Amino acid sequence: MFDYKLLAALAAVVEQNGFERAAQLLGLSQSAVSQRIKLLEARVGQPVLVRAVPPRPTEVGRRLLNHVQQVRLLERDVQGQVPGLAEGGGAERLRISINADSLATWWADAVASFCAEHRLLLEHVVEDQDVGLKRMRVGEVAACVCATERPVAGARSVALGAMRYRAVASPAFIARHFPEGAGATELARAPAIVFGPDDSLQHRYLAGLGVEGSFNYHLCPSSEGFLRLTSSGLGWGMVPELQVRELLDDGRVRELVPGRPVDVPMYWHHWHNGGPLLGELTRQLCRVAERVLVPRTD
């Protein structure tokens, strides 16, 4: 088996943002912590930490950290049944890759009470779908929320439902660019807002309306910034209905073409061997998703 004294030292340095605090937490001297990290690096044959302020894990360091987190989760499930084993009993950490729009909308309400009840700390990594799954494959995250159904080896995926997107813009933007309605010619000319190079929602929406070829767009890799730029009249964009409902209701933004949503399916991926806690979290997510997401259409 791995030497968990060494791995715990790595986790402490990263989670405590430095050697000094890690030493405090572990009840060791700083040089003892430092020696454990060096020994770990000698064993894996490469650096596990970038010595910056604060120290950061290297790629292999992140894999080891995620492994530590998974082992702690499993230990925790055992502790529930064999309380005598527990020592200290701090909160556990779970690293999750998630798409920005889920994190900006339904996610918080789905996990808040669960985390409080189970003393679970979350580390969110915001990634588009393919990158998120890649992180899962190499063991950098223990779970992933994304739009891809197919699980990576060793994991399973659960369908949560779909996020519904609406193409919206400010009333002033619509009046300026689409005075006679948003036809294909006008849509190809008016500036859009695109989240990033992997965001094809605007392209899909335009293609559905017969607009092929290029169009002008701003780039904004922030869910909240995206919505603000849209409602300020900088461009039109596809925004989650969950995020824009209030602005639609009170008229601060309007749909370009009413009744043309785009639905994006959402899946929860998690390791098979994640133990009962991940299983419970999965059930909790399914319950909430059934309420807040729309049923899949496929």
Add this chain to the structure above:
Amino acid sequence: MFDYKLLAALAAVVEQNGFERAAQLLGLSQSAVSQRIKLLEARVGQPVLVRAVPPRPTEVGRRLLNHVQQVRLLERDVQGQVPGLAEGGGAERLRISINADSLATWWADAVASFCAEHRLLLEHVVEDQDVGLKRMRVGEVAACVCATERPVAGARSVALGAMRYRAVASPAFIARHFPEGAGATELARAPAIVFGPDDSLQHRYLAGLGVEGSFNYHLCPSSEGFLRLTSSGLGWGMVPELQVRELLDDGRVRELVPGRPVDVPMYWHHWHNGGPLLGELTRQLCRVAERVLVPRTD
């Protein structure tokens, strides 16, 4: 001088998300576009594009793109004075690095009408301050909004004012963790929410209240997600007043210790030789910032 035919081909492939659309835009065959990219790569001695779908610029590719954008901005200023020179006259692009909280709050209203009036398309890169300035130094972005005053060589920085942060949590969280008030002991135990490894706001706030050493925290690198996790009761966190005012007013979140804000100064960095358009944008930002940010205290 550089060969701008080659650079324009690079810009078209990246901005149009592919060789086919770039060829359409430039009125060339796909193989002609491809040849220009290869010739450019032969000259710079390394790849400028990652051949993925969509193609993405390499690091050196991004530097060249930013250079193209800066040249276009300068050309545009000349065109205003010498209209005969203009050909086509599409919208220009400006790459800006910005901290997530500015993008999620005051930025959109500050730039929306300016961009519409000047037909300017923005590419936002969300980065913490040091990384943002580093991108500026290597020429990947033309301007930067961040908390560091000192400009990089060739650029100047303008003080915009300060963003005010409030330490908030949901009433249920406060009742659970701080039934007798948020003292140092309770604060050290209650889970915080931290944006990322560079976010030291929560540490600063705790240090100001006499809490030293480690504390538990969730990680959430998303402004909107951060606010949602806070108001859902997952943890306490430092949130921009601009973003949380409404939630504070209607009682959905409360301050941990009333009247203890943390102010973070904001600076606008831009290239000296950015031309009149960047100058006008700078004046516009200063006008808006004076209204929405708080005066600096130093």
